[in-house]
Amino acid sequence: MFKSTEKSVIVxxxxxxxxxxxxxxLTEFEKNQFEQWLSQSHLHQKIWQQTIVLEQKFKQLPAEIALPVIQQQPSKTHNGHWLLLLGSFSALWFAYLLNEQQQWTADYRNGKGAAKTVLLPDGGSILxxxxxxxxxxxxxxxxxIILRKGEIWIETRPDAAHRPFxxxxQYGQAQALGTQYSVKIEQKEAYVAVEKGAVKVQPQNSTQYKVVHVGEQIRFNQQKIGAVEALDITQxxxxKGLMMVDDMPLSQFIERLKPFHRAFIYLERDVEQLKISGTYPTDNMSQLYEMLEQNYQIQVNQYAANRMVSISAKK
Structure with missing residues (x-):
């Protein structure tokens, strides 16, 4: 059993x-040191995974919070700056854990990796x-269904009691009118996409609503609804366990990949703007990386039991 002080040290x-x-x-010596550190215990591995998630959350912080920290670049010759950044990041780490504990109380939750199916009492299902x-x-x-975090795809079933679904x-609600549809929470709004039937969308603080039909999508926040658009099927x-992209910068591609991958991905700057197109499996990372290497002038290296990935230009 690990004490809280031991956990703090590992953090x-x-x-x-x-x-x-x-x-x-990292140098080869540093890579070996990291692998040894990571293999010390399951807790080391768990905290490392959570730290990776926090690093992604850190990028999404409002500028007034993030910039004062980011501007203190870590430097081995400026210990004060290094300690300031370390302290700020550690504080954010613990704040992140507090937020995650709220998600742990949800009826159903899914971490990184493949999508998860939930069967509903009426015979419907949620992905x-x-x-x-x-x-x-x-x-x-x-x-x-209360969507606390992330995105779901719903397939409803007729209800004998005619109860609304x-x-x-946090931004409003999406009522099914006999349908298959997706609902996603983003940073400042929610997104609904309809594959079958129709969905009535209404913001949290408004009496306004719109009906979104098959082949359409819409975004809304707590006050208003956006325009109905044609469905972007790549979303x-x-x-289907896939990611479809067209002329997308590699840096953006990697950001979209992160929810599916339990690894820290380091991308060299000289390949960040490389444009990526195609359809890639999100449930087989080895195959995905092979496809990238075959189609583009990049090299993918995995180490630390595939928990670390570096992507650079092919030499």
């Missing part, structure tokens, strides 16, 4: 490793995207 070590890795390429969480609340009056988010490729 600090994980943050130090992350900051070191983000400075640039949970990676890093997603929901509550299922069925009463005599309605069938309600509603997906509720739903994850439901």
């Amino acid at each position: 600090e070590q994980a943050v130090e490793w992350l900051l070191l890795i983000k400075q640039g390429k 949970l995207h990676a890093n997603s969480a929901i509550d299922v609340q069925y009463t005599s009056q309605q069938r309600k 509603v997906v509720s988010t 739903l490729a994850w439901t």
Whole structure:
């Protein structure tokens, strides 16, 4: 059993490793040291995974919070700056854990990796995207799904009691009118895409609503609804275990890949803007990396039991 002080030490070590890795390429000696550190215990591996997730969250912080920290670049010759960044990152790490504990209380949740199917009491089903969480609340009056985090794809079934089927988010709700549809929570809004039937979308703080039909999508926040658009089918490729992209910068491609991959991915700057196109499997990372190497002038190296990935220009 690990004491809280021991966990704190491992957290600090994980943050130090992350900051070191983000400075640039590790030497072979440093790679070996990292692998030895990671293999010490399951807790080391778990905290490392959580630190990777936090690093992604850190990028999404508002500028007024993130910039004062980011501007303190880590340097081996400026210990004060290094300690400031380490302290700030450690504080964010613990704040992240507190937030994650709220997600752990959800009825159903899914971490990194493949999508997860949830069967509903009425025979319908929900596909949970990676890093997603929901509550299922069925009463005599309605069938309600609370989307706490991430994205879901829903296939509804007719209800003998004619109870409405509603997906509720912090931005509003999406009521099914006999359908297959997807609901996603983003940073400042929610997204609904309809594959079959129709969905009634209404913001949290508005009486306004719109009905979205098959082959359409829409975005909305707590106050208003955006324009109805043609469905971008690539956004739903994850439901088939795929990721479809067209002329997308490699840096953006990697960001979209991260929810499916339990690894820290380091991307060399000289390949960040390389344009990627095609359809890639999100449930087989080795195959995905092979496809990238075959089609583009890049080299993918995996180490530390595939928990670390570096992508650089092919020599």
